[in-house]
Amino acid sequence: MTQEAPKKEFWRWKEYNWHDENIDPRAGGIISAGVDVGSVSSQAVIMVDGKLFAFASMRTGSDSPDSARNAMKWALEGASISIDDINFIVGTGYGRVNVPMAHKAITEIACHARGANYMYGPTVRTILDxxxxxxxxxxxxxxxxxxxxxxxxxxxxxxxxxxxxxxxxxxxxxxxxxxxxxxxxxxxxxxxxxxxxxxxxxxxxxxxxxxxxxxxxxxxxxxxxxxxxxxxxxxxxxxxxxxxxxxxxxxxxxxxxxxxxGMKALKSDIDSQIAGALGAALFGKALYEKKLKKAKK
Amino acid sequence: MITAGMDLGSKTVKVVIIKDGEVVARAKLLSGFEQEVTAGEVMETALSEAGIKPEQIDNIVATGAGRAYAPFAKGTITEVGAAARGAYARYPSARTVLDIGAEEGRAIITSGDGKVKDFAINEKCAAGSGTFIESMARALEITIEDFGPLALTSDKAVPMNAQCAVFAESEVVSLLHSRISKKDIARAVCDAIASRIISMARRVSIEPDVVLMGGMAFNSGFVRSLERTLEEMKINVLDYPEFVPAEGAAWVAVDRATGKGIVESHD
Amino acid sequence: MIANYGYMDGSGDYYITIDTDKCIDCETHDCLAACPKDMFLIEEDDYDDEVALIKQEFRKKVKYECSECKPMNDRPKLPCVVACPPGAIRHSW
The missing domain is CATH 3.30.420.40 (ATPase, nucleotide binding domain)
Structure with missing residues (x-):
C-alpha cells in the first residue's frame, strides 16, 4: 500500500454516487453487492435481481477496510435499504481480502470480465483495463x-x-x-x-x-x-x-x-470505473442463488 | 609501446593511456550532444596529461555504446570484452566481474586470462542500475555521495515490495511517513538492487574472486549489500572503477598490436 | 483459462503461463515440489476449479526468482515445465 503526500490527482475521476429511482429494492428480488478496493479509487455497486441499482466511487484511503466501508455506505445513501438487506457481498480489487463485510473475495480479473460483459454486452471479447x-x-x-x-x-x-x-x-x-x-x-x-x-x-x-x-x-x-x-x-x-x-x-x-x-473501443452508458465492482455484484447474485439451491436440497 | 583505450558511454567519455604496461593518464568528460567532439577533447586532455604526442600512439581501441563513432580508433571491442580485459589487468585472479553503471548492470564470468566466458546484462530497466539509487536518493532527500555511508549505519533489514523505480519512490515516501529511519530505507534500497544484481549474476554462476566496477562501486552500502546477499563472499572493489573498460580497451590495443589479442571485435 | 503471471518491463517480457484447463484434472501437483523457490500454489480459482497459480509475492519478480533455473548457456529444461504431468506450464523467456 503506497501513500503519497497530497498532490494533484492525475486521473480525471470524481467521487460520486448514484441510484436508479425506478428500481424498488424492496420488491423481493435478490440484492447483491460488489466492493472493489483499488490502489487509487474504491467502488461499491448494488444490484437488484442482476440489474444495476446503485453505486458509489471514491478515493481509496490509507486503510482498505475503511475504504470498503465508506464506499458501501455511500452507495447505500438514499437507496432506502441498509447493508443488512443485501443478500450477498463480494469483495474484489487489490484490497479484496480486506473487505470486512464481504462473503467472498474474487479476483479483479474475473470481476472485470463479468462487469464488462454486462456493460458492453456479450460481444465483448477483449478488455483492456x-x-x-x-x-x-x-x-x-x-x-x-x-x-x-x-x-x-x-x-x-x-x-x-x-x-x-x-x-x-x-x-x-x-x-x-x-x-x-x-x-x-x-x-x-x-x-x-x-x-x-x-x-x-x-x-x-x-x-x-x-x-x-x-x-x-x-x-x-x-x-x-x-x-x-x-x-x-x-x-x-x-x-x-x-x-x-x-x-x-x-x-x-x-x-x-x-x-x-485498427479497431474502435466499445462504448457504454455506465461509467467504466465501476466494471470491477459491477462484476463482483454479479458474482454475488450467482453465488447467492447457488446457496439457495443448496439450502433447498 | 603506447596505446589508448576510449570508452564512449551514454553519460561520459573516458580515455586511458598505457605506456609500457603502466597507466599514464586517465581523463573523462560528460558526453554532451556531440560525443565525437567530446571524445577528441578527452583524448587531448589525456595526451597532455601524459606528455605524449598523438603520433607516438601505437594503437587505439574504442568501447562503449558509441564506439563505432570513436575518432582515431583503429578497432573496437564490446563493453563486456573491455570490462573483462580491464578487470583482469587490475585483478588477475578475478573470475566474476560485476559492472554496474548508471543505466546498465552486467555480470561477466571470465576464463582467467581476461577473456569472456559468459555474461548476463540487465538493461533498459532502471531497477537494475545506478539510476535506481539516484531516484531513491531524491525521494530520501540525500545526496548520492551520502547514500552508501548512510546505508552502512543501518543494522535493520526492511523489505521493499516495489521493483520499479517509479513505484519504489512512492514506497520510500510511504516508509518515511511510517517513521522508518532514512538509514534503514537506504539499506533497504541497496539490498533490493543487490538482490536483483546477484539473481542476474547467478545466470552465469558466481565464482571467486568477485570484482566490482562501474559507478555503483563508489556506493559502500551497495557493496556491503552485495556481500550480505552472497553470504559474505568478498567483493573486491576496483580502483578508478569507472575507468576499467577504457583501460581494458587500452590493453586490448596492446594485445592486438603484439599479436596476442583477438583482432575481431565481439560484435 | 490461460493465466499469465509476471510482467513486462523495459528489459523484456517475463510471464509464467498456466493453462488451467489442463491443470484441472491433475492429481499429483508435481509443480509444487519441482520449483526450488516454492512459487506454485494449488488453489480454487474464481470458477471453483482447483488449479495451480504463482503466489502473489513472486509475481513482480519472476525474472529474478527464476534466474537460477535459467543459466545463460546450456540451459536445461525448466524443472516446473518438466514436472507438470498435463504440460500446462510455459515460460515466455
Missing amino acids: MGGQDCKAIQCDERGKVTNFLMNDKCAAGTGRGMEVFANLLQIPIEDVGDMSFKVDEEPDPVSSTCVVFAKTEAAGLLRQGWGKNMVLAAYSSAMSHRVFTLIERLGVTPEFAITGGIAKNSGVVRRLEAEL
Whole structure:
C-alpha cells in the first residue's frame, strides 16, 4: 500500500454516487453487492435481481477496510435499504481480502470480465483495463468468463503513474494531456525507452533540443499506447474490444491505441470505473442463488 | 609501446593511456550532444596529461555504446570484452566481474586470462542500475555521495515490495511517513538492487574472486549489500572503477598490436 | 483459462503461463515440489476449479526468482515445465 503526500490527482475521476429511482429494492428480488478496493479509487455497486441499482466511487484511503466501508455506505445513501438487506457481498480489487463485510473475495480479473460483459454486452471479447498503477488485458467468452489474461503491476510503463510522471515533468494539468498531445503539426516518433525513468531522461533531452511540450507529450502518448498494444497483442486481439479504468479517459492514449489496433473501443452508458465492482455484484447474485439451491436440497 | 583505450558511454567519455604496461593518464568528460567532439577533447586532455604526442600512439581501441563513432580508433571491442580485459589487468585472479553503471548492470564470468566466458546484462530497466539509487536518493532527500555511508549505519533489514523505480519512490515516501529511519530505507534500497544484481549474476554462476566496477562501486552500502546477499563472499572493489573498460580497451590495443589479442571485435 | 503471471518491463517480457484447463484434472501437483523457490500454489480459482497459480509475492519478480533455473548457456529444461504431468506450464523467456 503506497501513500503519497497530497498532490494533484492525475486521473480525471470524481467521487460520486448514484441510484436508479425506478428500481424498488424492496420488491423481493435478490440484492447483491460488489466492493472493489483499488490502489487509487474504491467502488461499491448494488444490484437488484442482476440489474444495476446503485453505486458509489471514491478515493481509496490509507486503510482498505475503511475504504470498503465508506464506499458501501455511500452507495447505500438514499437507496432506502441498509447493508443488512443485501443478500450477498463480494469483495474484489487489490484490497479484496480486506473487505470486512464481504462473503467472498474474487479476483479483479474475473470481476472485470463479468462487469464488462454486462456493460458492453456479450460481444465483448477483449478488455483492456488501464489503471493508476497497473494494466490488465483480459479475454473472455460470451458469458463474461475469463479465457486468457495477463497483467502488469510491476512496471510503471503503461500505467497512469507513468503518464503522471510526464505531466509533472512538463508541468501540465493532467486533464489536458490528451488534447494537447494532438496539437502537433506532425506525429513524432515515440519515445524510445520503455522504462519511465529512462523515458523521462530522454524527454528532458528532447526539451533541451527545443521540442515543444505538445510534441513531447505526443511522443510519450504514442509510446504508451504502443506499450499497452503489445500487452494486448500477447493475448491476441479478438473483437470486440473495450477499455476500462482511468486511462480510458485519456484520448491521447486511447485514440492512438485504436489506430494501432485498427479497431474502435466499445462504448457504454455506465461509467467504466465501476466494471470491477459491477462484476463482483454479479458474482454475488450467482453465488447467492447457488446457496439457495443448496439450502433447498 | 603506447596505446589508448576510449570508452564512449551514454553519460561520459573516458580515455586511458598505457605506456609500457603502466597507466599514464586517465581523463573523462560528460558526453554532451556531440560525443565525437567530446571524445577528441578527452583524448587531448589525456595526451597532455601524459606528455605524449598523438603520433607516438601505437594503437587505439574504442568501447562503449558509441564506439563505432570513436575518432582515431583503429578497432573496437564490446563493453563486456573491455570490462573483462580491464578487470583482469587490475585483478588477475578475478573470475566474476560485476559492472554496474548508471543505466546498465552486467555480470561477466571470465576464463582467467581476461577473456569472456559468459555474461548476463540487465538493461533498459532502471531497477537494475545506478539510476535506481539516484531516484531513491531524491525521494530520501540525500545526496548520492551520502547514500552508501548512510546505508552502512543501518543494522535493520526492511523489505521493499516495489521493483520499479517509479513505484519504489512512492514506497520510500510511504516508509518515511511510517517513521522508518532514512538509514534503514537506504539499506533497504541497496539490498533490493543487490538482490536483483546477484539473481542476474547467478545466470552465469558466481565464482571467486568477485570484482566490482562501474559507478555503483563508489556506493559502500551497495557493496556491503552485495556481500550480505552472497553470504559474505568478498567483493573486491576496483580502483578508478569507472575507468576499467577504457583501460581494458587500452590493453586490448596492446594485445592486438603484439599479436596476442583477438583482432575481431565481439560484435 | 490461460493465466499469465509476471510482467513486462523495459528489459523484456517475463510471464509464467498456466493453462488451467489442463491443470484441472491433475492429481499429483508435481509443480509444487519441482520449483526450488516454492512459487506454485494449488488453489480454487474464481470458477471453483482447483488449479495451480504463482503466489502473489513472486509475481513482480519472476525474472529474478527464476534466474537460477535459467543459466545463460546450456540451459536445461525448466524443472516446473518438466514436472507438470498435463504440460500446462510455459515460460515466455
